[in-house]
Amino acid sequence: MPETATPSKAALAEQSIKKHMLAAVAVGVTPLPWVELAALTGLQLNLLRCLAKIYAVEFSTQIGKSAIGALVGSDLSVALSVSLVKALPGPGWVVGAASVALLGAASTYALGKVFVQHFESGSTFLTFDPAQVKAYYAQQYEQGKEEVRKNFAGLKP
Numbered sequence: 001m002p003e004t005a006t007p008s009k010a011a012l013a014e015q016s017i018k019k020h021m022l023a024a025v026a027v028g029v030t031p032l033p034w035v036e037l038a039a040l041t042g043l044q045l046n047l048l049r050c051l052a053k054i055y056a057v058e059f060s061t062q063i064g065k066s067a068i069g070a071l072v073g074s075d076l077s078v079a080l081s082v083s084l085v086k087a088l089p090g091p092g093w094v095v096g097a098a099s100v101a102l103l104g105a106a107s108t109y110a111l112g113k114v115f116v117q118h119f120e121s122g123s124t125f126l127t128f129d130p131a132q133v134k135a136y137y138a139q140q141y142e143q144g145k146e147e148v149r150k151n152f153a154g155l156k157p
Helices: 009-028 033-054 061-087 091-120 130-151
Strands: none
Touching: 009 033, 009 091, 009 130, 033 061, 033 091, 061 091, 061 130, 091 130
């Protein structure tokens, strides 16, 4: 019987990030601004839970929420502002939905990349310091926008 290769932690983490990015795009097109932000936060919390499981790190919902707030908080504020554009009839909804989908997926990508790097170094949620990874998060956020554009052609803020 041929042996099947077990995917590496990094490969499993990448799959999880991509899956959560796709879900973030779907969340971005929901018609209710407040609901979509709550759903996006829950989705990102689930991403952290999945990454913690892959890296055998104890998961804490409270620390996960704090990490999301510290890293993604300003991005979610922008997404909320853009999300309110959805209230405008016609083109407003289309522009708002595409923008929120892009911003939500990009922030999900960046959050995932930050925690993959963090867990790959052997660290845990308890040793997470958002101030130390802000620049890396910003870099990955920009990369996340490109990933969304590449994988979900047509989405532009």
